[in-house]
Amino acid sequence: MKIKAWIITLIVIALVLFGLYSYKKNLMSPSAEASAGGFEPAATVEATETKMSVFQNTVQVTGNIKAPQQLILKNELAGKITGLFLTSGEVVKKGQTLLTLDTSNEQASLIAAKARVTLSEQTLKRYKNLVARNEISAELVDKATSDLAIATSEVMSLNTRIDKKTITAPFDAVVGLHDLTQGQYLDGNSQIADLVGVTDHLWVEFSLPQSFSELAMNETVMMNSSNGLALSANIIAVEPVLTSQSRHLKYRAQFSVKNNGIKPNSLVNVVAPISDVENRITIPDIALTHDQFGDYVFILTPEEGGQGSYRAQRKQVTIALKNETDVVLKSGLEEGQTIATLGAFKLHDGMKVFIAKAVKTAEQ
Structure with a gap:
């Protein structure tokens, strides 16, 4: 009996609480306030x-800055440095002599080769006179002609070797860092220094997935460099094929280098358009x-x-x-x-x- 009384008491309390809650909710509703002229x-x-x-929708990718003229200067032939005319960081002009190697052996061989040319010329001239009088066979004239050609080619070969031991600038450029000294012996194909061409423009190269429409020639892309500069560049070349691994299309854009401080091999953010305006x-x-x-x-x-x-x-x-x-x-x-x-x-x-x-x- 006590349990039944407790249950009835709890039900009555719940009904009272629910009634109070409903009454309060009706009083606070906007519709009730509006009908009663209250505050909304x-x-x-x-x-x-x-x-x-x-x-215009765009995509941002990483681009690499490249110089239109840039190479690692190397010597083809071995030899001792007899003349060093390049200073790290200086600007050199096209055709300027940068380095010379010892050519004393080639010069000595050249004297002997020139003497053989002179002797071969004289012999050939004498043989021609004799064969004209039928005093010798034409075979000797042919041999003398061959000897002269061989001697002449030897002179040309030595002159070429001497020329190759004088290294000149292929274009106007800034010389990179090096640690060469006069008198040092260089093996063949040794790295001498980096040369970066002096130009009024640089290139930025970047790639886009094949899912994007191909950018047109002369289309403008934007670049954001690490020093906070925002620059524009124009597309000047497009790779004719996609990369075999990532199926990306490579682009090259050109921009002015005037007062922007960007160096070749810098990484920049390239913002390229991928939709119409x-x-x-x-x-x-x-x-x-x-x-x-x-x-x-x-x-x-x-x-x-x-x-x-x-x-x-x-x-x-x-x-x-x-x-x-x-x-x-x-x-x-x-x-x-x-x-x-x-x-x-x-x-x-x-x-x-x-x-x-x-x-x-x-x-x-």
Whole structure:
């Protein structure tokens, strides 16, 4: 019997609490307040008008800076350095002598080779006179002619070796760091120094996946360097084939080097266009709200006779691009609509709203 009494008591208490809760809820509802002439909750927010802006979708990739003229200077033949005329960091002119190697052996051999040429010429001349008088056979003339050709080629070969031991600048360039000294012996194909051509432009090379449309010749891309510079470059060449491993297409763009301090082999961020230019609605990032149903904003519609008040209408939107300050939309809004910005997170659908500041237009 005691248990039954306790159960009845608990049921009565629950019914009383539920009745009190329902009564309080009815008193606090907006409809009850409106019918009773009470206060309706409202929020104050800032707002802006939606506007069109020029939009082009882009992608950011890493690019490598290259000099149009750059090489590692090497010697073809071995020898001792007899003349060193290049200083690290200096500018040299095309054709300027940079380094000479010992040619004493070649010079000595050249004297003997020239003597053999002279002797062969004289012998050939004498044999021609004799064969004209039928005093010797034509075979001797042929042999003398061959000997002269061999001696002449030996002279040419020695002159070529001597020339190769004098290394000159192939173009106007800045000399890289080196540690060569006069009298040092260099093996064949030794690295002498880097030469970087002196030009008024550099190249940036980068690759894009084959899923993107191919960039056109002379199309402009933007670069952001590590020193904070933003530069533009124009496409001057496109690789005719995709890379075999990543299936990327390689591009080369050219830009001016005037006062930008960018060095060859630097890495930069390249921003390349991957869509056509079009007009899209752009809104401040602060106007965008997100929940489990997606991205949305609140459109503010003026109330009739509301003395400057608005009603909030939740509107789903689709994002095309988002950065730190702005959002470019694919769909959801039209130009000229008033939307909540600062304070939009406080709103819900149908809520009464007041605008704290004047609506900002595109011209403002």
